[in-house]
Amino acid sequence: MASSPKKNIAAPAEAPELQMIDVVLRSLEDAKAEQTVAIDITGKSSLSDHMVVTSGRSHRHVGAVADQVAKALREHGFGKPRIEGLPHCDWVLVDGGDVIVHIFRPEVREFYNIEKMWAVDFAADAR
Numbered sequence: 001m002a003s004s005p006k007k008n009i010a011a012p013a014e015a016p017e018l019q020m021i022d023v024v025l026r027s028l029e030d031a032k033a034e035q036t037v038a039i040d041i042t043g044k045s046s047l048s049d050h051m052v053v054t055s056g057r058s059h060r061h062v063g064a065v066a067d068q069v070a071k072a073l074r075e076h077g078f079g080k081p082r083i084e085g086l087p088h089c090d091w092v093l094v095d096g097g098d099v100i101v102h103i104f105r106p107e108v109r110e111f112y113n114i115e116k117m118w119a120v121d122f123a124a125d126a127r
Contacts, residue, residue, distance in 0.1 A: 020078055020098045021050045027072035028054050031065040033103065037115050044118075050099045053115045055106050059089040065103050066092040 018026075021038065028036050036054040041047075056062035063086060070081050073096050085092040090108045094101040102114060 018076060020073070020076075020096055021052075023072050023076045023078065024050075024052055024069055024096065024099050024101055027069045028052070028065065028101075031068040032061075033065050034106075035109075039115060039118050041118065048095075048098060048100045051118065052099060052101045053104070053109070054101070055104050055109050056089075057106075059105065062089040062092055062103050062105055066094050066101075069094050069096075069101055069103075 025036065025038060033054040033056060036052065039051045039053070040049070041051050042049045045051075054065070056065045066083060066086060066089075070083060073079070073081050073094075078096055081097070082095040083092065084095075090105050091112070092103045094103070104112070
């Protein structure tokens with residue numbers, strides 16, 4: 001009985017490690033968050049490198065989106081983020097350290113309009 005020739009099988013390439021911002025944005029997309037805006041604040045704030053602003057359709061959706069983001073961060077090895085605002089779910093903040101996520105109900109987001117505040121800050125710095 002002749003032995004069959006061994007096939008040269010290459011080891012599968014390891015998937016590149018995801019950055020925290022990538023994990024957050026994928027999680028928001030999976031949770032069907034709406035009107036997501038990612039703002040790079042590297043060098044603009046000592047708080048974080050990125051700020052993400054997004055909306056949920058209702059109190060329940062805002063809470064579910066926050067839970068999904070926190071779960072995704074833990075599953076990808078980024079630890080347990082600090083979460084504020086879950087009891088009311090009008091505005092929930094998920095603080096992962098390098099990425100801060102603001103999840104709003106649409107009316108609350110329109111009222112505070114924090115992404116406009118950061119855009120004005122960046123425009124002033126560009127002068």
